[in-house]
Amino acid sequence: xxxxxxxxxxxxxxxxxxxxxxxxxxxxxxxxxxxxxxxxxxxxxxxxxxxxxxxxxxxxxxxxxxxxxxxxxxxxxxxxxxxxxxxxxxxxxxxxxxxxxxxxxxxxxxxxxxxxxxxxxxxxxxxxxxxxxxxxxxxxxxxxxxxxxxxxxxxxxxxxxxxxxxxxxxxxxxxxxxxxxxxxxxxxxxxxxxxxxxxxxxxxxxxxxxxxxxxxxxxxxxxxxxxxxxxxxxxxxxxxxxxxxxxxxxxxxxxxxxxxxxxxxxxxxxxxxxxxxxxxxxxxxxxxxxxxxxxxxxxxxxxxxxxxxxxxxxxxxxxxxxxxxxxxxxxxxxxxxxxxxxxxxxxxxxxxxxxxxxxxxxxxxxxxxxxxxxxxxxxxxxxxxxxxxxxxxxxxxxxxxxxxxxxxxxxxxxxxxxxxxxxxxxxxx
Amino acid sequence: xxxxxxxxxxxxxxxxxxxxxxxxxxxxxxxxxxxxxxxxxxxxxxxxxxxxxxxxxxxxxxxxxxxxxxxxxxxxxxxxxxxxxxxxxxxxxxxxxxxxxxxxxxxxxxxxxxxxxxxxxxxxxxxxxxxxxxxxxxxxxxxxxxxxxxxxxxxxxxxxxxxxxxxxxxxxxxxxxxxxxxxxxxxxxxxxxxxxxxxxxxxxxxxxxxxxxxxxxxxxxxxxxxxxxxxxxxxxxxxxxxxxxxxxxxxxxxxxxxx
Numbered sequence: 001x002x003x004x005x006x007x008x009x010x011x012x013x014x015x016x017x018x019x020x021x022x023x024x025x026x027x028x029x030x031x032x033x034x035x036x037x038x039x040x041x042x043x044x045x046x047x048x049x050x051x052x053x054x055x056x057x058x059x060x061x062x063x064x065x066x067x068x069x070x071x072x073x074x075x076x077x078x079x080x081x082x083x084x085x086x087x088x089x090x091x092x093x094x095x096x097x098x099x100x101x102x103x104x105x106x107x108x109x110x111x112x113x114x115x116x117x118x119x120x121x122x123x124x125x126x127x128x129x130x131x132x133x134x135x136x137x138x139x140x141x142x143x144x145x146x147x148x149x150x151x152x153x154x155x156x157x158x159x160x161x162x163x164x165x166x167x168x169x170x171x172x173x174x175x176x177x178x179x180x181x182x183x184x185x186x187x188x189x190x191x192x193x194x195x196x197x198x199x200x201x202x203x204x205x206x207x208x209x210x211x212x213x214x215x216x217x218x219x220x221x222x223x224x225x226x227x228x229x230x231x232x233x234x235x236x237x238x239x240x241x242x243x244x245x246x247x248x249x250x251x252x253x254x255x256x257x258x259x260x261x262x263x264x265x266x267x268x269x270x271x272x273x274x275x276x277x278x279x280x281x282x283x284x285x286x287x288x289x290x291x292x293x294x295x296x297x298x299x300x301x302x303x304x305x306x307x308x309x310x311x312x313x314x315x316x317x318x319x320x321x322x323x324x325x326x327x328x329x330x331x332x333x334x335x336x337x338x339x340x341x342x343x344x345x346x347x348x349x350x351x352x353x354x355x356x357x358x359x360x361x362x363x364x365x366x367x368x369x370x371x372x373x374x375x376x377x378x379x380x381x382x383x384x385x386x387x388x389x390x391x392x393x394x395x396x397x398x399x400x401x402x403x404x405x406x407x408x409x410x411x412x413x414x415x416x417x418x419x420x421x422x423x424x425x426x427x428x429x
Numbered sequence: 430x431x432x433x434x435x436x437x438x439x440x441x442x443x444x445x446x447x448x449x450x451x452x453x454x455x456x457x458x459x460x461x462x463x464x465x466x467x468x469x470x471x472x473x474x475x476x477x478x479x480x481x482x483x484x485x486x487x488x489x490x491x492x493x494x495x496x497x498x499x500x501x502x503x504x505x506x507x508x509x510x511x512x513x514x515x516x517x518x519x520x521x522x523x524x525x526x527x528x529x530x531x532x533x534x535x536x537x538x539x540x541x542x543x544x545x546x547x548x549x550x551x552x553x554x555x556x557x558x559x560x561x562x563x564x565x566x567x568x569x570x571x572x573x574x575x576x577x578x579x580x581x582x583x584x585x586x587x588x589x590x591x592x593x594x595x596x597x598x599x600x601x602x603x604x605x606x607x608x609x610x611x612x613x614x615x616x617x618x619x620x621x622x623x624x625x626x627x628x629x630x631x632x633x634x635x636x637x638x639x640x641x642x643x644x645x646x647x648x649x650x651x652x653x654x655x656x657x658x659x660x661x662x663x664x665x666x667x668x669x670x671x672x673x674x675x676x677x678x679x680x681x682x683x684x685x686x687x688x
Binding site: 010038039040041042043044045046048050051054057058061062063064065067108112113122123124125126128135136139140142143146154155156157158160161163168169331402405414 | 443444445446447448449451452454455457458460461464469473475476477478479494495498523524525527528531533535536537539549553569570625628629631632633634637639664667672
């Protein structure tokens with residue numbers, strides 16, 4: 001009898017603290033655990049008793065990588081409780097801010113966190129020694145996304161300019177137009193990134209995923225739409241908790257989510273792409289096709305190409321929104337609190353982020369529920385690991401360990417979010 | 430020319446959102462230059478490679494919230510020549526220190542179905558409550574240019590140029606009209622340390638104190654001004670209970686209003 005284990009005690013190049021344990025007995029995988037060991041921070045508890053207007057600033061602090069997602073989901077929830085809808089240029093500016101976060105977050109993940117795996121570098125700084133121009137361009141792309149966030153949000157991490165009902169201050173047309181030339185460069189480089197990522201060596205891994213994302217009648221989804229999947233989910237976001245549930249397992253401080261009727265599901269770029277290919281702008285669809293991506297993609301290693309396609313979308317969309325922008329008379333609409341329960345679900349770069357709040361007639365939060373994308377992907381990550389190790393059990397230990405880490409990084413997991421670090425261990429007995 | 434060994438930099442994480450360490454990766458124009466001057470020896474968010482200590486500079490993000498972390502910080506102190514905390518969590522306990530005002534057991538049962546799996550301390554505390562800290566960099570998040578300045582100063586053995594005066598000074602320098610005087614908007618700027626560039630007032634908004642209390646803050650006077658502006662007492666409590674809620678001057682002021 002031969003057993004061993006693959007163990008990574010601190011998974012690198014992810015956001016937050018997690019670890020991975022794969023146990024192998026007689027050349028069969030006996031156990032897979034993706035542990036989230038991030039210390040719990042209890043956001044849902046201390047939101048109780050805070051004002052409804054404070055939710056965007058407080059929940060942004062769950063995650064320094066995707067604060068805009070937290071702000072947008074909480075804003076939509078609060079506005080739906082109070083019966084207000086933000087439309088016109090204010091809605092466009094929110095979408096533009098989200099485009100900034102997509103460009104920044106995807107550029108970070110594609111080049112600084114994910115590409116080094118495919119090319120065999122420990123990190124992007126080592127990669128920069130052999131590919132200095134590419135890394136410099138990647139940093140420039142990231143900066144263009146951050147610059148949009150700085151203009152619209154005040155700063156790139158934990159923006160201060162969004163509020164329930166709109167913004168504190170809106171930019172002038174001229175201020176936005178200064179971003180046109182950099183964004184045109186960014187779009188070209190994003191398209192080049194689609195080509196570059198498509199040439200990477202992709203390990204074999206396909207599963208029959210349930211892809212869950214938002215779907216909007218006219219646009220590639222960011223803030224609004226119905227929740228859909230390729231296996232029959234078709235609900236409004238208000239019904240999220242009727243369709244999905246969370247369970248608390250011992251090895252994780254993050255709750256695991258599942259589709260009540262079926263089990264694990266996948267959220268994030270691959271889910272959005274598969275459910276919304278037709279909503280991508282023609283330039284992004286063309287780049288995807290030329291890169292050999294079909295309308296659907298179910299090899300999670302190829303999510304790096306999908307992220308590049310989405311980056312091209314975000315640049316294209318940002319340019320479109322800037323061109324049509326007319327500065328509104330007032331930076332926000334007045335929102336008065338009223339008693340009720342409301343839901344918000346928007347597409348964070350790493351997948352859907354659901355918020356539910358109950359507030360009283362004075363606007364004080366009575367109850368809060370937050371389901372971040374990484375806790376929704378945990379079960380899928382474990383299932384991918386199981387399948388991957390089973391198929392690649394003969395690989396040398398070091399290589400297998402590295403590739404298992406990569407299986408996790410495919411999801412761009414944000415562990416700070418989901419609980420809110422990653423340690424990987426493969427045990428062979 | 431001798432090939433001088435590059436100083437080693439490590440980044441450590443406790444309870445936090447990862448935003449402050451991300452600030453280092455957000456230095457798009459400076460990142461490769463910084464990597465040229467220091468050996469990034471332990472920075473899991475950016476690299477798989479881990480070089481053993483001791484380290485010349487340790488940047489510590491996050492607050493202490495678990496028994497295990499309360500042990501871990503001592504190990505980090507022992508392998509670090511200079512230990513620098515980055516951000517409001519590491520410096521003051523962060524937003525998660527709101528638990529310190531309540532019974533944490535109630536909090537666990539609100540969030541988790543099986544509380545027996547959760548191992549946590551009653552309070553979220555600053556790193557300096559546990560070990561000696563060489564410098565505390567403020568902010569939620571930190572200002573990345575202050576971070577680069579601090580690394581530069583530490584490597585060159587000089588005092589970092591990081592002011593401890595209030596946000597008001599930055600506001601006046603930028604020529605921003607005072608939001609409290611002119612628009613009656615409650616603003617924590619007068620008691621908050623500078624560093625953000627008076628961001629909120631420049632967006633027509635009152636400061637909500639990402640950078641925590643300035644040196645010798647007169648919180649009592651500011652509280653009285655808030656009352657003067659007809660801010661309800663429970664909102665004054667909320668104002669002081671933000672991202673630096675457990676920093677002593679803010680804690681005392683919020684407790685005074687809660688009575």
